[in-house]
Amino acid sequence: MMDREQLADFLRTRRAALQPEDVGLPRGPRRRTEGLRREEAAALAGMSTDYYSRLEQRRGPQPSEPMLAAIARGLHLSLDERDHLFRLAGHNTPGRASRSDHITPGLMRILDRLQDTPAEVVTDLGETLVRTPAGVALFGDPAAHTGPARSIVHRWFTDPATRERYAPEDHPGLSRFFAASLRAASSRQGPDSRAARMAADLQARSPEFAEVWKAHDVGGHRPDVKHVVHPELGVLELQCQVLLDPEQAQELLVYTATPGSESHQKLKLLPAVSAP
The missing domain is CATH 3.30.450.180 (Beta-Lactamase)
Known part of the structure; x- marks a missing residue:
């Protein structure tokens, strides 16, 4: 079962932990808060800002496994963090035998x-x-x-x-x-x-x-x-x-x-x- 509240909190926490320079983005003079903006996290994951924002607002649909893999790459999650993301979204964790789809x-x-x-x-x-x-x-x-x-x-x-x-x-x-x-x-x-x-x-x-x-x-x-x-x-x-x-x-x-x-x-x- 998808845990919307914990999934939203986890995404917000991981997004806030990433700095623009960590992902090759300019910080810019007008940035007032630490961490990435939602639109930046969405772009890194290859999805619309609206879709990503709804996940953080606890009202999005259950993301598919490919979508979760894209989010994990975009937010630079470790393997343990990726597995946690899948579980929060109500999916089984990907097998680690081939270990070929997650980028460190x-x-x-x-x-x-x-x-x-x-x-x-x-x-x-x-x-x-x-x-x-x-x-x-x-x-x-x-x-x-x-x-x-x-x-x-x-x-x-x-x-x-x-x-x-x-x-x-x-x-x-x-x-x-x-x-x-x-x-x-x-x-x-x-x-x-x-x-x-x-x-x-x-x-x-x-x-x-x-x-x-x-x-x-x-x-x-x-x-x-x-x-x-x-x-x-x-x-x-x-x-x-x-x-x-x-x-x-x-x-x-x-x-x-x-x-x-x-x-x-x-x-x-x-x-x-x-x-x-």
């Missing part, structure tokens, strides 16, 4: 300071959990994908539009890397895991995946340079720096370009172009 507060703080840089947090299945605004401008909104298509590994072998976002010379290396990454995830998670089911599905749907899968590569080497094709800016030659969170089986990917290069100049234009 430390990783979120780093991401918040990279808002003008293309960056994202991805799971070991290649599912993007969150992107910076610059990352959305470069790659698109990850919320556009649902189900197995949340994983770029799955899309790479089933959706030709995904491949169009990378230069042809990158395709063979990315195919090997994605297959090897999925094999490593399947090995860690076991034969009855989502990773194993995705591998079986791709073997049935993609002859290329089935062929690459036979090589039994595990983990693989992420290509040092990616040639990303943006619909308005053209080809950008980018390096991908990786920060691993082994406890959550997540990676923070940060995309940069050599200073002074044409691609570096194009990255500066990302805020001015629409998301693909």
